[in-house]
Amino acid sequence: MGLTIYDIAREAGVSASTVSRVLNSRPGIKKSTRERVERILKESNFSVSEAARGLVNQTSKMIGILVSDIRNQHHIEGAYMIEQHFMRKGYCSLILNAGDTDESKAEYIRILSSRRVNAAVLIGSSFQNEPVRQAIIDYMPDTPIIFQNGEFSLPNVSSVVSDEVVGIYDAAKYLYEQGRRNIAYINNNDTPSNRKKILGYEKASRELCFPRILYVCSDSAESGAEITEKLITEHPEVDAIIYAVDLIAVGGSRKLLDLGKRIPEDIAVIGTDNSPFSMISNPRLSTVDTKLQELSTSCSEILEKAIENPSYTEHVIISPSLVLRETT
Amino acid sequence: MGLTIYDIAREAGVSASTVSRVLNSRPGIKKSTRERVERILKESNFSVSEAARGLVNQTSKMIGILVSDIRNQHHIEGAYMIEQHFMRKGYCSLILNAGDTDESKAEYIRILSSRRVNAAVLIGSSFQNEPVRQAIIDYMPDTPIIFQNGEFSLPNVSSVVSDEVVGIYDAAKYLYEQGRRNIAYINNNDTPSNRKKILGYEKASRELCFPRILYVCSDSAESGAEITEKLITEHPEVDAIIYAVDLIAVGGSRKLLDLGKRIPEDIAVIGTDNSPFSMISNPRLSTVDTKLQELSTSCSEILEKAIENPSYTEHVIISPSLVLRETT
DNA sequence: AAATTTTTTGCAATCGATTTCAAAATTATC
């Protein structure tokens, strides 16, 4: 390995400039020369150094994708779509686990800055905090950035969000229309996105006049089971539960069944996100579809425009929809 | 942005060399100079160009991770652990979807070569094909590579595999010992890894003298449900099913329940991989734990040694174990 | 205070590409 265009040039009896022009399909090279260089390029398994190329071209041809935890199905799905979209355009994706704390997330903005990514995507509302905001201002004030499920009012930051308020509101309204009168809501960690979900629940409670029964749960099926048991013990009257996350809903449903409740006869259940396993869970979970696919597609499109024209930004809100399966 | 060390140097009234030395904590810089440069570095939010640095240092400080589909929980889990391990050492991970075809996978080897990654990880046995092998020989003959769940006999390629033969064999043997006599096996796509699973099933069938009932299924819960229905119709005597993949087993179990079968009373079910959802599925799935965690840890460790000493390779086989839950 | 040693610093080359500009080679025109 370690071949450079100078090695190729020597072998072909031309200058490095000529090799470079062949590599980049530039015009003005005699056909016979081009073919000879191409042959040698192929024969010697030459591969250009993207680092050197990036240095002179002032571009890394990389997209930075920050996720708080790539093991999260929902997040990785978004990263996947963006990766696929940009790989077709010749970009590689730096998919990074930005970690739990605000500081580690800000640190990752710095890492992306050092790598000179052409654009960055922040997936998940957990990036919506001051250290990240400051890091963007300090280290990436001109790089196109897009927030998937979050927002910053900054000149280079676009956003695509799902309307969480409406999602939970619609779920509660549907349950109410089906005759449920004691609709509980189990929220997840305190993030901007989850706060909006509470708003939706409260709005429905206010408008439809049903009592608020609100619990908070951490991000696992086990925790969902635990909190659900507590909920049912303290509020035996509950006849419907909305969960902020599908995984938690699956854990909760399982516990309800174990406690001898029938789903949906005794208690209806609705999750959030329309995760892949919500469809294979037993019973199949009804859920608020936050339209991940559309979110990601929109994300890629906006980012592409922003890369071409760095002053371009766009802010999109996508309406969720209810997917009714066996738990309602 | 776009500040260079020359800008910093001018500001601090020193040369670029001095700035570089401060950046890399090199000795032999007067304390007062170091502090002044550091202050200016911080004040101006300088971030080094890793591309330029990589060019002179002949290293990209990147690890390439190739996965056929990052949305696959099982694969991404492996990528996650490697990413975490190397991020702590200052490396970024290029996690790429290498796609379905052999050619696209080989193409990604070329991409990693252009990016001059310090090492590469190929996750999943689907990389075990001739075009990839040739691409490694042509484009990355000296870069440390490790295969997670696959193998190439090449001087720069290490491997970590789970012993698939033993995994399925043990599952079948366990079922037999529990009194099951008509143990079917449902395999997935024809890959080296899945062929080994068949070997394990056949070995058990031969040694324990039970009839072979083998079906093949594609990689989804729906397909699992479909094939399972076919199996039960054609072989009503079956009293246990082993599946090559947890997801397929979940789809299959669900169908068995729908058909009025009791699990495990009428039919026992065992999946493979101990995927996250095997624990939350209903009923909770018994499964062959292929020890993903250990596999990945081992992977990172070997790769780290190989980066330090490029001639280092290692081949590890990890024994799977049975995780018994509610379907057996 | 001069000579010597040690500590700090800067110059210039280097990494592997791309690109501008001018020179060389080729083709067209008279």
Add this chain to the structure above:
DNA sequence: GATAATTTTGAAATCGATTGCAAAAAATTT
């Protein structure tokens, strides 16, 4: 067949870092 127009090519600068070597500055020794 000489001149002009056009096509190909190469030399050298550039991108933003790092580093070996020599010069300058500071600290020690005499």
